[in-house]
Amino acid sequence: MNVPFADLNLQYHTIKDEIDQAIASVIRDSAFIRGPYVDAFEQEFAEAVGVSHCVSCANGTDALYIAMRALGIAAGAEVITTAHSWISTSSMITHSGANVVFCDTDARTFTIDPAAIENAITPQTVGIIPVHLYGQPADMDAIMAIARKHKLWVLEDCAQAHLARYKGQQVGTFGEAATFSFYPGKNLGAMGDAGAIVTNDAALATRMAKIARHGGLTKHQHEVEGINSRLDGLQAAILSVKLRHLSAWTNARRAAAAIYDAGLSQIQNLTIPYLAAEREHVYHLYTVQHPRRDELARHLNANGVQTAVNYPTALPFLQSYKRLGLRPEEFPNAHRHQSRILSLPMFSEITTAQQSVVIDLVATFGPS
Numbered sequence: 001m002n003v004p005f006a007d008l009n010l011q012y013h014t015i016k017d018e019i020d021q022a023i024a025s026v027i028r029d030s031a032f033i034r035g036p037y038v039d040a041f042e043q044e045f046a047e048a049v050g051v052s053h054c055v056s057c058a059n060g061t062d063a064l065y066i067a068m069r070a071l072g073i074a075a076g077a078e079v080i081t082t083a084h085s086w087i088s089t090s091s092m093i094t095h096s097g098a099n100v101v102f103c104d105t106d107a108r109t110f111t112i113d114p115a116a117i118e119n120a121i122t123p124q125t126v127g128i129i130p131v132h133l134y135g136q137p138a139d140m141d142a143i144m145a146i147a148r149k150h151k152l153w154v155l156e157d158c159a160q161a162h163l164a165r166y167k168g169q170q171v172g173t174f175g176e177a178a179t180f181s182f183y184p185g186k187n188l189g190a191m192g193d194a195g196a197i198v199t200n201d202a203a204l205a206t207r208m209a210k211i212a213r214h215g216g217l218t219k220h221q222h223e224v225e226g227i228n229s230r231l232d233g234l235q236a237a238i239l240s241v242k243l244r245h246l247s248a249w250t251n252a253r254r255a256a257a258a259i260y261d262a263g264l265s266q267i268q269n270l271t272i273p274y275l276a277a278e279r280e281h282v283y284h285l286y287t288v289q290h291p292r293r294d295e296l297a298r299h300l301n302a303n304g305v306q307t308a309v310n311y312p313t314a315l316p317f318l319q320s321y322k323r324l325g326l327r328p329e330e331f332p333n334a335h336r337h338q339s340r341i342l343s344l345p346m347f348s349e350i351t352t353a354q355q356s357v358v359i360d361l362v363a364t365f366g367p368s
């Protein structure tokens with residue numbers, strides 16, 4: 001039996017009628033750019049996160065850029081983020097005009113280490129971008145305490161963590177603003193690129209909307225130089241349909257994670273995902289650690305199980321940051337994890353039979 005890493009086609013077929021109808025409606029109404037479907041999704045998503053404003057945009061990368069432009073980046077400003085994330089988190093810091101400052105991760109949760117944040121703060125620091133990596137919330141109490149003490153803004157990168165909770169509070173509601181990606185493979189995924197920023201700050205929401213829409217909300221009135229970053233009507237209508245299923249899909253991911261946990265917890269040399277106290281993980285990825293990661297991946301792949309490495313090089317060690325001259329000793333956890341992490345197949349529709357195949361293959365991967 002082959003086990004895919006994810007199965008978007010299968011998900012589509014479980015809601016085919018709803019999706020097909022939504023797409024047909026947008027075409028019927030020619031509501032391709034802005035319009036009622038985009039307005040409706042923005043409102044529904046704000047409600048789902050529990051915030052007052054949602055500004056949709058073209059993707060999760062633009063969301064980070066737009067949010068930082070709206071927060072305001074002065075020359076020489078520094079923004080702190082985690083060493084372990086997708087490149088967008090740090091590249092958009094640079095593109096928004098700030099200098100990126102990396103922090104190591106916690107040894108067990110893969111999320112930014114609050115103690116490292118304290119050490120990285122300088123008089124130039126203006127903000128912190130925690131990433132709720134793989135679907136597990138970062139340590140938001142500690143991060144918000146540091147931010148308040150040093151008067152820094154917090155922008156949560158929630159691209160992998162739709163509906164995750166920290167001490168009962170949903171991610172995306174802690175900082176000044178939060179960004180989401182609806183890339184097809186994310187927990188809430190469009191059928192193309194899509195993204196959003198959420199906030200409870202009305203003035204900030206207006207600035208973000210202006211930046212996303214050529215610098216103004218009224219035609220031909222460009223108050224600032226913005227960009228063109230739109231969620232299109234088709235994607236909005238598709239996302240509205242999928243949003244109705246998101247909490248059921250999230251529960252299914254959690255149930256699948258529990259099956260993996262039970263099946264994989266006693267295997268020598270294998271470390272299963274660590275769930276910190278009072279965090280509701282949404283398992284965008286189920287990422288294990290193994291000292292012979294590449295061999296384990298080859299063993300699984302050779303037997304029909306797709307895996308992924310998220311990500312093979314931690315951000316400070318990428319070619320794009322060579323100029324910063326960062327060393328592995330400065331980011332021991334992120335550096336250690338990059339050669340040990342392996343993401344196993346995880347999607348809402350994964351069957352127990354598929355999971356058994358994965359578990360058996362991992363269990364029989366012998367020492368060599």
Ligand SMILES: *Cc1c(COP(=O)(O)O)cnc(C)c1O
Nearest residue numbers: 059060061086088159181182183
């Ligand atoms: C996916 C992702 C992004 C970027 O989202 P896109 O929609 O692909 O641009 C940003 N940050 C993290 C952590 C992500 O996983």
